[in-house]
Amino acid sequence: MVMENLGSSLRDTLKKIARANRIDEKTLNEVVKDIQRALLSADVNVALVQQLSKRIKDRALKEELSGKLNPRQHVINIVYQELVALLGEPISVPLTRHTVIMVGLQGSGKTTTTAKLARFFQKKGLKAAVICADTYRPGAYDQLKQLCERIGVAFYGEPDHSNAVEITTRGLIELKRYDVILVDTAGRHALETDLVLEMKAINETSKADQRFLVLDSGIGQQASEQAKAFNEAIGLTGVVVTKLDGTAKGGGALSAVAEVGTGIAFIGTGETIDDLEKFEPDRFISRLLGMGDIKTLVEMIEEEPPIEMEEAEAMLKGEFTLKDMYKQMDAIRKMGPLTKIVQMLPLGSLGVDIPDGALQSTKETLERFKVVMDSMTDEELEHPRVIRSSRIKRIARGSGVTADYVRELLKYHKTMQRAMKGVRSQKEMQKFLRKQGLK
Amino acid sequence: MFESLRQKLNQFKQTVNNKERALDDAEVGTAANDATPLAEGLEEATSEAYTPPAVHVDEAVEAPPSAEAPTQGVMQGETVRPTRGKSLFEREIKEKDLEEPLWDLEIALLESDVAMSVSEEIVDTVKRELIGTKRKWRQDVGALVERALRDGILKVLDVNGLDFDELIKQAPKPVTIVFTGINGTGKTTTIAKVAYRLKNQGYAVVLAAGDTFRAGALEQIERHADNLGVKLIKHQQGADPAAVIYDAVQYARAKHKDVVLADTAGRIHTNVNLMNQLKKIERVIDADLVVFVDEALAGNDAVERALQFNTAMAIDGSILTKVDADSRGGTAISIAHATNKPILFLGLGQKYDDIVKFNPQWLVNRLFGEAET
Numbered sequence: 001m002v003m004e005n006l007g008s009s010l011r012d013t014l015k016k017i018a019r020a021n022r023i024d025e026k027t028l029n030e031v032v033k034d035i036q037r038a039l040l041s042a043d044v045n046v047a048l049v050q051q052l053s054k055r056i057k058d059r060a061l062k063e064e065l066s067g068k069l070n071p072r073q074h075v076i077n078i079v080y081q082e083l084v085a086l087l088g089e090p091i092s093v094p095l096t097r098h099t100v101i102m103v104g105l106q107g108s109g110k111t112t113t114t115a116k117l118a119r120f121f122q123k124k125g126l127k128a129a130v131i132c133a134d135t136y137r138p139g140a141y142d143q144l145k146q147l148c149e150r151i152g153v154a155f156y157g158e159p160d161h162s163n164a165v166e167i168t169t170r171g172l173i174e175l176k177r178y179d180v181i182l183v184d185t186a187g188r189h190a191l192e193t194d195l196v197l198e199m200k201a202i203n204e205t206s207k208a209d210q211r212f213l214v215l216d217s218g219i220g221q222q223a224s225e226q227a228k229a230f231n232e233a234i235g236l237t238g239v240v241v242t243k244l245d246g247t248a249k250g251g252g253a254l255s256a257v258a259e260v261g262t263g264i265a266f267i268g269t270g271e272t273i274d275d276l277e278k279f280e281p282d283r284f285i286s287r288l289l290g291m292g293d294i295k296t297l298v299e300m301i302e303e304e305p306p307i308e309m310e311e312a313e314a315m316l317k318g319e320f321t322l323k324d325m326y327k328q329m330d331a332i333r334k335m336g337p338l339t340k341i342v343q344m345l346p347l348g349s350l351g352v353d354i355p356d357g358a359l360q361s362t363k364e365t366l367e368r369f370k371v372v373m374d375s376m377t378d379e380e381l382e383h384p385r386v387i388r389s390s391r392i393k394r395i396a397r398g399s400g401v402t403a404d405y406v407r408e409l410l411k412y413h414k415t416m417q418r419a420m421k422g423v424r425s426q427k428e429m430q431k432f433l434r435k436q437g438l439k
Numbered sequence: 440m441f442e443s444l445r446q447k448l449n450q451f452k453q454t455v456n457n458k459e460r461a462l463d464d465a466e467v468g469t470a471a472n473d474a475t476p477l478a479e480g481l482e483e484a485t486s487e488a489y490t491p492p493a494v495h496v497d498e499a500v501e502a503p504p505s506a507e508a509p510t511q512g513v514m515q516g517e518t519v520r521p522t523r524g525k526s527l528f529e530r531e532i533k534e535k536d537l538e539e540p541l542w543d544l545e546i547a548l549l550e551s552d553v554a555m556s557v558s559e560e561i562v563d564t565v566k567r568e569l570i571g572t573k574r575k576w577r578q579d580v581g582a583l584v585e586r587a588l589r590d591g592i593l594k595v596l597d598v599n600g601l602d603f604d605e606l607i608k609q610a611p612k613p614v615t616i617v618f619t620g621i622n623g624t625g626k627t628t629t630i631a632k633v634a635y636r637l638k639n640q641g642y643a644v645v646l647a648a649g650d651t652f653r654a655g656a657l658e659q660i661e662r663h664a665d666n667l668g669v670k671l672i673k674h675q676q677g678a679d680p681a682a683v684i685y686d687a688v689q690y691a692r693a694k695h696k697d698v699v700l701a702d703t704a705g706r707i708h709t710n711v712n713l714m715n716q717l718k719k720i721e722r723v724i725d726a727d728l729v730v731f732v733d734e735a736l737a738g739n740d741a742v743e744r745a746l747q748f749n750t751a752m753a754i755d756g757s758i759l760t761k762v763d764a765d766s767r768g769g770t771a772i773s774i775a776h777a778t779n780k781p782i783l784f785l786g787l788g789q790k791y792d793d794i795v796k797f798n799p800q801w802l803v804n805r806l807f808g809e810a811e812t
Contacts, residue, residue, distance in 0.1 A: 041555035043738035046546055106761060107623025107734065111655075136789065138662035139627075143655020150654075189764035216623065220552040220738025221767060243622065246707040247747075248740035271622070271652075271707075 025061065031075055032057050035289070042249030042288045045224045048258055052082055083285045086254060088263035090279040091238035095124050099172075099181045099206050102240075103199055103230055104214035106187030109242035111140060113214050113268055114184040115147035116276040117240075120266075121180045122153060129178035131171035132157035133164040133202050134186040136195075144184055151273055154178060165201045172206060183208065190229030203234040210237050212265060215253050217244045223252030224259035231260040242268035245275070249288050320417045322381040326373050329366045368401065372409050375399040384413060441768040445806045447547030448588055454540045455569075456581040462536065463576055532572045532580070541566055553769035554739040557595065557776045564591035589803055595776045596799035601756055603783045603796070607642065607698060610727050613691035615699045617649075617684065617724065618758075619717060619748050620732035622705030625760035625786060627656070629732050630700045631663035633758075633784070635791040638667060642697040647687035648673035649680040649720075652704040660702055667791070670696070680704065680716065681723040688724065701726070708747035717751040730783065731757040733774055735766035745777035754778045760786035763793070771797070 032053045039049045059078050093100075100117065102110045114130055121128040130148050132155070134140035141159045148155035156171035168183055175181050183206050188195035203211065213227060213236050230236055239260075241253040244267045257263055264279040373381065375398030380387050387395070387410060389403075396403045541562050548558035568587035574580055607614055616633075618626045627650065634644045646664050648671060650656035657673055664671035672687035684701040691699045703720065706713035721729075731754040733741055748754060757774050762785045771782050787793040 037555065040549050041739045043740070046550045105736065105764060107625055109623055112622075137659070138666075139655040139657075139659025141655075142658035143653065146654035189761070191763065191765050216736070218621070218737045218740040218744070220736060220741075220770065221550055222552070222736050222765065223738075225765070226736075243707060246621065246709055246740065247743045248738075252738055 028057060028060055028075070032060075035079055038289050039251060042290075043218075043220050043223070043251035043255075044288070045221060045251075045255035045258075048086075048224070048255055052086070055082055079289070080285060083254070083288070084281055086258040087281050087284065088257055088261065090281060091263040091265035092278075093120075093210065093238075093265060095121075095126060097179050098209040099183065100210040100212060101183045101185065101203055101206055101208035101234070102212050102214055103185050103234065104187060105189050105216070105219075105226060106137075108187065108214045108216040108219075109268055110134075110187065110214045111144050111147070111184055112271070113240050113242060113266075113276070114144065114182050115151065115153075116268065116273055117266070118148065118153045118180075118182055119151050119273050120276055122151065126179040127154075127177075128180045128182065129154035129156065129175040131155075131168055131175065131181065131183045133168050133171075133183050135162045135164045135167070136186040140184075140186070147273065164198060165205050168202050168205050181206075190226050196229070196233050199230075200233050211235060212238050212240050213256070213260075214240045214242060215256055216248075217241050217250040217253060217267075218246065218248035219252035221252075224255040227256035227260050231262075236260050236262050238262055238265035240264070240266045240268065241279075245269045249290075250284060251288060254284075254288065320413075322373055322376065322384050322413055325413055325416060326370065326381070329370055368405075369409050369412070372396075372399045372401055372406055384410060441551070441802065441806060443767060444547065444551040444769065447544075447550070448806055451540055451544045451547065451588070452581045452584045454543065455537065455584045456579060458536055458540065459530075459532065459574070459580045462530070529573050529575060532569050532574060532583075534566070534570050537566060537569060548769060548772075551767035551769035552735075552738055552773070554742045554773040554777075556742060557773045560776070561588075561591040561595065561772075564594065585807055589807060592772065592806070593799060593803055595772055596782070596802065598775060598779050598781055601781050601783070603756070604640075606728065607637065607640075612695070612697045613645070613688060613699050614697065614728070615684075615688055615691075615701065615724060615726045616728040616730055617701045617703060617720060617726040617752070618730050618732055619703050619752060619754075620705060621707055621744055622653075624705065624732050624734045624737075626650075626705065626732045627660050627663065627702055628789070629758050629760055629784075629786055629794070630660070630702050631667060632786065632791055632794040634663070634667055634669055634700055636794060637698055637700075638669060643695070644669045645687050645691045645694075645696045645699045646671045647684045647699055647701040649684050649702045650704040651676055651678045651680050651683060656702075656704065670694075681720045684720060684724050708744050708751075714747065714751040717748070721752045728755045729753060730755065731774070731778065732760060733757065733770065734761040735759045735768060735770050735785075736761055736764055737770050739773075741770050741773045742777040745774045749778050754780050756780050756783040758782070758784045758786060759797070763787045768802075771802070775799075 035056065036049055036053050039052070040046065044052075056075070056078050059082075060075050063074075063078070102114050102117075104110045111134070118128040118130050130144060130153055132141050132144045134144075141157045145155050145157060154175060156167075156174050158167050158170070161167055164185065171183075172181065183202065185199060185202055186195065188199060190196065211234050213230050215223065215227070219226075227236070227239070239253060239257055239262060241250055241264055244250060253264060264284075267277050267279055267284075269275045269277055372395060375395045376387075380391065380395075387406075392403050392406045392410075396406050399406075544565065545558050545562045548561060549555065553561070565584075565587045568590065569583065572583060574583065618630055620626050630646065634646060637644050644667075646660060646669055648657055648660050650660070651674060654676075657676060661671060661673070670690070672683060672690055674683045674686075680703055684699070687699050687701060690696070701720075701724070703717070704713070706717070708714060720726075729752050731745060731748050733744065737744075745754070745757070757778060757780065759771050759774070759782055762768070771785075775782050781799070782797040785795050785797050787795060
């Protein structure tokens with residue numbers, strides 16, 4: 001895929017600077033162009049990308065290389081800082097009595113997110129309630145009602161009534177003994193004047209403390225303009241980015257928060273009610289740039305945090321057990337559905353290049369490996385050597401795979417173990433472990 | 440839609456034209472006299488909007504350039520010889536002259552939500568087409584540029600022509616159409632619009648409530664079916680969508696209905712199990728038409744999604760929704776390119792008749808400012 005090529009071209013250029021001991025303008029221009037491409041194909045607003053690349057260029061040339069950093073890290077660090085600045089602080093929601101209004105374009109996931117948020121507050125021990133103020137889309141009432149019933153959250157709506165403002169007024173009275181009230185509104189876009197007016201009225205009626213824009217992670221260049229319009233109408237206090245379980249990079253969301261000057265509160269990562277996560281800028285930026293290790297890199301630049309020596313030593317001695325592998329896979333899986341996971345696998349970080357696309361089904365494989373490992377006993381996980389044919393048969397049956405598949409997993413583990421032994425120096429080890437997400 | 444892209448494309452045409460003209464002028468400038476205002480013009484020419492000094496434009500218009508140019512030098516008392524041993528009257532368009540305008544073109548396409556990979560391909564086509572083209576001295580290259588752009592875009596959009604109306608008319612009944620796409624792109628609304636359109640054309644339509652997953656999905660399509668007065672086949676929530684659609688097809692056969700429009704649940708293309716479910720639907724149903732629905736607001740990810748859906752269940756055509764949200768329209772180009780299948784319709788609003796047939800030729804004409812057809 002093209003996107004992967006893009007990621008690897010960025011990597012190639014960065015490798016190039018890593019070799020140079022100082023940055024000349026020509027190389028820098030090349031890098032900046034690659035970063036531009038990465039950002040543009042992640043749907044970051046074109047004008048914003050242009051501003052950003054100018055700042056990156058200026059800073060990279062002006063600021064002195066600090067002793068610790070090589071030029072590559074220097075540039076990435078600047079890119080990272082600039083992106084963090086654009087993203088603003090993650091918005092944290094108060095766990096007190098308040099009202100939230102959810103707005104957004106059609107199909108961005110407002111209703112699903114409303115239910116997820118209600119669940120979030122409920123889990124925090126607050127009494128949450130939901131008002132359905134979407135009187136346009138057929139089925140919107142039923143959808144929200146069913147979702148609320150599933151999680152046992154109070155719901156107010158009037159299916160036969162078409163005035164969303166009046167429904168909201170009555171809903172607020174009805175639900176006044178609840179701690180957190182969420183108002184779900186109909187999808188609308190900036191050009192639908194009537195609907196924008198209606199949204200303003202609902203907002204005034206509800207006196208909402210939080211005004212969240214729900215934004216599809218796949219949105220393109222329209223993101224900043226739409227966000228701006230919503231902001232002008234009701235004054236947004238935060239953004240929720242949805243559908244991040246797909247392949248969209250979310251550059252539209254970045255552009256939106258940069259435009260509005262607010263931050264991201266939550267991200268939606270799936271269809272079930274608990275698939276709502278708090279926003280982590282580092283992970284988001286890694287995804288945006290298609291580079292798995294940005295956080296590690298930045299941490300390395302800042303300070304070398306101590307790692308758990310016991311674990312490290314165990315691994316250094318080559319006692320890399322299946323349990324360690326399991327942890328590692330879990331860490332990788334959490335990085336998001338990246339086909340670029342490749343870069344983060346040990347082979348990649350040991351300087352062995354794996355061609356893009358060779359491990360396309362990585363995520364799937366990791367998940368299946370985990371299932372297989374779930375069918376193993378503690379003893380087997382700690383001492384894989386005890387696994388012989390009869391155990392293999394049992395594990396295969398337990399996890400619903402073929403015996404060959406279990407053998408494949410064991411072979412993979414052996415390869416990893418060998419790779420671990422290959423890592424010699426302590427310093428290298430530390431870097432490596434952090435890359436693997438083992439702290 | 441497409442208004443800003445249209446402006447940008449025209450700007451590109453203009454820039455290349457001016458640039459080439461400036462090169463002509465520059466050549467005369469060096470040959471004749473460095474002190475002529477032409478030399479100043481050359482410097483400006485590297486910036487985007489160079490307008491040749493009025494005098495020279497007039498000259499070019501009034502007299503045949505081939506005769507005028509050398510005499511200009513002669514009049515100033517010098518003999519002009521073609522420099523660097525090549526003809527002054529014919530010039531090749533060079534890569535380095537196009538570099539900057541082509542980058543601007545790429546940015547313009549990206550701004551219009553054409554995905555990166557597709558923008559690059561269009562720019563490459565235009566580049567291949569233009570570089571090395573011989574042109575006459577002072578010839579207006581605008582037309583050349585326009586043709587190259589037109590070809591580049593049409594090549595992407597005008598693929599495997601499929602006329603929806605023709606297909607419905609000619610295919611053996613019932614015609615089964617399955618709609619796929621990620622969550623929230625407007626599949627159900629689009630089905631209602633297509634049903635409305637087909638009904639008005641005199642076909643008997645059956646809807647299949649294939650979204651058995653999302654809360655409220657059944658009620659949503661039920662309400663549309665009621666509003667439109669068409670038959671809906673549904674099971675309860677959580678049922679196998681393939682079974683629902685199969686039943687709808689059986690029903691249509693038995694009752695001699697013409698078209699089955701099958702909804703499916705929105706799914707994110709990275710969810711392996713849900714993508715396998717689509718494969719199952721394809722196996723069980725053998726649909727006449729698989730329509731991929733995506734929104735015009737989508738950016739680069741449109742390509743990836745379209746590819747993934749195409750792998751699970753080969754797409755025959757796409758419908759682009761939410762075009763009314765001031766979208767730039769580039770998504771149409773991205774999706775057509777990724778699926779190599781035509782865009783069938785555009786969704787333009789919330790009402791049942793907010794749907795128009797898409798015609799690539801119409802789009803290209805619109806982009807290049809000709810009368811709408």
